[in-house]
Amino acid sequence: MxxxxxxxxxxxxxxxxxxxxxxxxxxxxxxxxxxxxxxxxxxxxxxxxxxxxxxxxxxxxxxxxxxxxxxxxxxxxxxxxxxxxxxxxxxxxxxxxxxxxxxxxxxxxxxxxxxxxxxxxxxxxxxxxxxxxxxxxxxxxxxxxxxxxxxxxxxxxxxxxxxxxxxxxxxxxxxxxxxxxxxxxxxxxxxxxxxxxxxxxxxxxxxxxxxxxxxxxGPPLNQCSTVPPAPSPSATNFPPPPTVLPKPREGSEEKLSTGAIVAIAIGGSAVLFLLFLMIAFCCLKKKDSEGTAATKSKGIRNEKPKEDFGSGVQEAEKNKLVFFEGCSYNFDLEDLLRASAEVLGKGSYGTTYKAILEEGTTVVVKRLKEVVLGKREFEQQMEVVGRLSQHPNVVPIRAYYFSKDEKLLVYDFIEAGSFSALLHGMNRPIIFSFASNSSLSYQR
CATH class of the missing domain: 3.80.10.10 (Ribonuclease Inhibitor)
Known part of the structure; x- marks a missing residue:
C-alpha cells in the first residue's frame, strides 16, 4: 500500500x-x-x-x-x-x-x-x-x-x-x-x-x-407545387373553323327605341364603375400585402431580445453598461436584460432584483424609478458610490446604467442568511440608495 x-x-x-x-x-x-x-x-x-x-x-x-x-x-x-x-x-x-x-x-x-x-x-x-x-x-x-x-x-x-x-x-x-x-x-x-x-x-x-x-x-411550410406537363398536340385540339353568320337582309334592321338606348347607357356606366372599384381594391390590397411582408422580413432580421428590466432602455443606448475599475464581470446590457429575474424587495425609490445570467453569474440589480437626475449629476453620484463601496462593510457596486427613463445599479449577490441575522447583526453590509432630495444616503 x-x-x-x-x-x-x-x-x-x-x-x-x-x-x-x-x-x-x-x-x-x-x-x-x-x-x-x-x-x-x-x-x-x-x-x-x-x-x-x-x-x-x-x-x-x-x-x-x-x-x-x-x-x-x-x-x-x-x-x-x-x-x-x-x-x-x-x-x-x-x-x-x-x-x-x-x-x-x-x-x-x-x-x-x-x-x-x-x-x-x-x-x-x-x-x-x-x-x-x-x-x-x-x-x-x-x-x-x-x-x-x-x-x-x-x-x-x-x-x-x-x-x-x-x-x-x-x-x-x-x-x-x-x-x-x-x-x-x-x-x-x-x-x-x-x-x-x-x-x-x-x-x-x-x-x-x-x-x-x-x-x-414542404411541411411545415406550404406544400411544394407540381406543374403538370403540357398536353401533346392532336387533331382534336385544333380550334373549329369559324362560323359564318348570315348577312341580314336589307330593310330588316329595326331602330332601337329611346328608352332602350338610355337603359344600355346606364347599364354600361354601372359596369365600368364596378370594374374600376374592383381594380382599385386589388391594387390597394397588393400594396398593403407587399408593405406588410417587407416590414415583417426587415423587422424579424433586426429583432432584439425582450427586455426584462425597464421599458425605458433605449435601442441606441444598449451595451452602455458602465463598469467600475477592478470589476471582473464580463457581460453587457443585453445579457442583463435577458437574465431571469426574481424580485428581492421594493422600496420607496425602486425595486431590487436577483438576476441570473445565462452563463451562471448571479448579480443584484436595483432599478431606480423615482429618482430624477441629470446624466452628469448621476455619474458624479456614481463616482462617490464607487469610492465608498471599497469599504469592507459595503456591498461593492459593480456597474450602472443611465438613460432618460431608466437607471440601474448592479451589485454583487451575497448570501446574507436569515432576515433576523440581517436585522440584528453587527456587521451588516451597507447598500447605497438615493433619497428624495437626490443626495446620496445609505442603509445597513
Whole structure:
C-alpha cells in the first residue's frame, strides 16, 4: 500500500512540469490573440498574473492545467481572428465571442478543435462559407445574425452530439441537407435564401425554424407545387373553323327605341364603375400585402431580445453598461436584460432584483424609478458610490446604467442568511440608495 502511494506521488510530481508547460502555452496563445485583435473594453490579461484566477472571461480545468472556456461577449472585438492563437487551446470546450464586430471567414482551425463543445459566434460580421471540418463533439452551434454565404455543409449530419443549431439571418443558399440527428432539439434556419423542400427528418420542427426562405417549401411550410406537363398536340385540339353568320337582309334592321338606348347607357356606366372599384381594391390590397411582408422580413432580421428590466432602455443606448475599475464581470446590457429575474424587495425609490445570467453569474440589480437626475449629476453620484463601496462593510457596486427613463445599479449577490441575522447583526453590509432630495444616503 505504501509502495502504491509512493508511485502515485512520483507520477504526480512527474506530471507537474508538463501541466505548467501546457498552461503557459495556453496563456501565450491568449496574449497573442488579445495583442492582435483590437477591443473597445479593456481586458485585465497580464502575463504576470494567473490565467485561471484573475483573467476576465477565462475558465480553467479543476486542476488549473488547461484553459477550458473563453467567454468574451460584447467586449468590442474588431477585425479578423488571427491564426496561431485560439486554435492552440487544444482543451477548449466553450468559445463565446458573440455580440462583437469580428469579420472575415469563420476560423476553421478553431471550429475543428476536437475538444470544442459549445460555439457562440452570433451577432458579428463573419462572411464566407461554413467550414466542413467541424468538431464532431459539438453540442451547440450558434452562427446567427452574420453574413455567412454558401451552402449548409453536408458534414452537419456527422455531428451526432448536436442539440442546437442556429443559422438564421445569414445569406445561406442551396438545399438543406437531410441530417437526421437524434439529439437535435433546437433548429433555426429562418431568413436565408435556401430553396427546395424541407427534408423529412426536419419536418418535425415548427414553422419558425424555416420561415423567411421564399424558395423553400414542404411541411411545415406550404406544400411544394407540381406543374403538370403540357398536353401533346392532336387533331382534336385544333380550334373549329369559324362560323359564318348570315348577312341580314336589307330593310330588316329595326331602330332601337329611346328608352332602350338610355337603359344600355346606364347599364354600361354601372359596369365600368364596378370594374374600376374592383381594380382599385386589388391594387390597394397588393400594396398593403407587399408593405406588410417587407416590414415583417426587415423587422424579424433586426429583432432584439425582450427586455426584462425597464421599458425605458433605449435601442441606441444598449451595451452602455458602465463598469467600475477592478470589476471582473464580463457581460453587457443585453445579457442583463435577458437574465431571469426574481424580485428581492421594493422600496420607496425602486425595486431590487436577483438576476441570473445565462452563463451562471448571479448579480443584484436595483432599478431606480423615482429618482430624477441629470446624466452628469448621476455619474458624479456614481463616482462617490464607487469610492465608498471599497469599504469592507459595503456591498461593492459593480456597474450602472443611465438613460432618460431608466437607471440601474448592479451589485454583487451575497448570501446574507436569515432576515433576523440581517436585522440584528453587527456587521451588516451597507447598500447605497438615493433619497428624495437626490443626495446620496445609505442603509445597513
Amino acid at each position: 505504501k509502495l502504491r502511494c509512493v508511485f502515485a506521488a512520483l507520477s504526480f510530481i512527474w506530471l507537474i512540469p508538463q501541466m505548467i508547460a501546457d498552461l503557459n502555452s495556453d496563456k501565450q496563445a491568449l496574449l497573442d490573440f488579445a495583442a492582435n485583435v483590437p477591443h473597445a473594453r479593456k481586458l485585465n490579461w497580464n502575463s504576470s498574473t494567473s490565467v485561471c484566477t484573475s483573467w476576465v472571461g477565462i475558465t480553467c480545468t479543476k486542476n488549473g492545467s488547461r484553459v477550458l472556456a473563453v467567454r468574451l461577449p460584447g467586449v468590442g472585438l474588431y477585425g479578423l481572428i488571427p491564426a496561431n492563437t485560439l486554435e492552440k487551446l487544444d482543451s477548449l470546450m466553450i468559445l463565446s465571442l458573440r455580440s462583437n464586430h469580428l469579420s472575415g471567414d469563420l476560423p476553421s482551425n478553431v471550429l475543428s478543435l476536437s475538444s470544442l463543445r459549445f460555439l457562440y459566434l452570433q451577432n458579428n460580421n463573419f462572411s464566407g462559407n461554413i467550414p466542413s471540418t467541424l468538431s464532431p463533439q459539438l453540442n451547440w452551434v450558434d452562427l446567427s445574425f452574420n453574413s455567412i454565404t454558401g451552402n449548409i455543409p453536408a458534414s452537419i449530419r456527422n455531428l451526432s452530439h448536436l442539440v442546437g443549431l442556429n443559422l438564421q439571418n445569414n445569406s445561406l443558399t442551396g438545399f438543406i441537407p437531410n441530417f437526421n440527428l437524434s439529439r437535435l432539439r433546437h433548429l433555426n434556419l429562418s431568413y436565408n435564401y435556401l430553396n427546395g423542400s424541407v427534408p423529412l427528418a426536419l419536418q418535425k420542427f415548427p414553422l419558425s425554424s424555416f420561415e423567411g426562405n421564399s424558395m423553400l417549401c
